[in-house]
Amino acid sequence: MKSKTRKIKVGDLTLGGGSPVAVQSMCATHTQNIDATVSQVEDLAKHGADLIRIAVDNSKDVQALAEIRKQTKARLVVDLQENFPLAKEVAPHVDKIRYNPGHLHHLEKGSKIEEKVAWIAAIAKDHGLALRVGVNCGSVAPDFLERYHGDHVKAIVESAAWHCELLDGQKFTNYVVSLKDSDPAKVVECNLAFSKRRPDVPIHLGVTEAGLLPDGVIKTRLAFEKLIPLGIGDTLRVSLTLPNQEKYQEIVWGRKILKDIEDGKFISVPNFGKGLNIISCPSCSRVENSDFVKLAMEVKDMTQFAKEHKLTIAVMGCRVNGPGETDDADLGLWCGPSTVTLKRKSLSVGSFRYHEVLAILKKELDTLISS
């Protein structure tokens, strides 16, 4: 079934309304490393990326972005997390901006969220940009979590729907919405509920922090295979934890999944998700230490002995999203520049050097299994 959402424009690309599902990815290079970022943008474009996202956290990143823009013709999207006031500086250099409703409250605390959204919408209008309202399970707006008593799915859907109303109120309709979770079942639930609520709004699909191959692709397929045949999903990203030089695999897998769904080829993994679940972020410019991907792989190898146990271990690359996005895991690790913080649910066990943390994780895992 084809999507019945409205059509929107991202540069010269049309999203929604039955247009081909656009496949996107995100650079994992440091944005200020212009050569490396341009090279990754070109590599992703060469493999068929329709849109390429870059993280921008400060004015130096914006300066680098301006230079990157000059050196590539690829359609660029900027991901603003906490520092949404950068939207104005970023706008001349991109085709689309993603803002996270769950991060708007951190800065300019004296202004209402409504005013911040109106300001972002005005910038997008002035520059002819698209927006993405990107709601994420690890950073849901606290007032929505409170209102729905911690019901994550409801909070995610209602937060997204409210932001649509705010943008509509500004007579701005050139936007998409994403509702991401690391659990494919919740991604299906959120997107089904949202698409019933707002059948007109184009959707960006993704399973966040799907992790390493092959599980990252399996988790993503489990969600996409239920949604895309229903006409839900106008653009997608397969978020995989990969070495930097293999980032293009996100595009290759995105296209393969779309093709398989079109051909009626679906996966069958009866016991998947019954044992140990490792989630890890796909890394981005914010990654604090290049050893992150290696650490995620080592965690996977080291924990094989516990693969029958129904536990979740989360490995995140930075302090921006790492602390929040490890809260629900039985054991979580988030990476800093020289240390890794280990958590048991939301409680910190401590911060450890990269070469020490695996042994301590093993002890924690042993304790959990034997308790």
Ligand code: SF4
């Ligand atoms: S957790 Fe941090 S490093 Fe990983 S993708 Fe998210 S923002 Fe980037």
